[in-house]
Amino acid sequence: MQDRYIKKIDFVFFNERKIRQAVFEWREGVIRPEVKGGNKISDPTAVKAIKNLTLLPSASIAGISLQYPETWLVVIDKTYNWCKRQSKLLFESVRKKYLGDNYKRICIDLHISPTTFNNCINRARMYAALQAAQLHLIYVD
Numbered sequence: 001m002q003d004r005y006i007k008k009i010d011f012v013f014f015n016e017r018k019i020r021q022a023v024f025e026w027r028e029g030v031i032r033p034e035v036k037g038g039n040k041i042s043d044p045t046a047v048k049a050i051k052n053l054t055l056l057p058s059a060s061i062a063g064i065s066l067q068y069p070e071t072w073l074v075v076i077d078k079t080y081n082w083c084k085r086q087s088k089l090l091f092e093s094v095r096k097k098y099l100g101d102n103y104k105r106i107c108i109d110l111h112i113s114p115t116t117f118n119n120c121i122n123r124a125r126m127y128a129a130l131q132a133a134q135l136h137l138i139y140v141d
Helices: 002-014 016-028 044-053 069-086 088-098 103-110 114-134
Strands: 058-061 064-067
Touching: 002 016, 002 064, 002 069, 002 114, 016 058, 016 069, 058 069, 064 069, 069 088, 069 114, 088 103, 088 114, 103 114
Parallel strands: none
Antiparallel strands: 058 064
């Protein structure tokens, strides 16, 4: 069961750019709710306000429907900020992994063992899982 959460967290982190793009398109894209004022004329100011107040309920990322993508971005940002506060090594390990670098290359570049690398990734995953649970994105039985 834990693997399911790890896979979800990995999916979200690996697809961070796609998620940010989907949210950007939602906020700035051509899809706009129609809001009419009292005189039945479309109100562009109200349309923009509603877009800015409404969270994107879901997005298709790599063919998979991701619920609450904007909230997942909060998890990503909090996790990276936490990693930075812990150590540069932790942050660099996690960032490089989720940018798609090969773990062997990361270990060589950062002068760390595969065990240290795995420990860094597991710590970040655990923190992300805690944030996701706190934001009701995942549930622990």
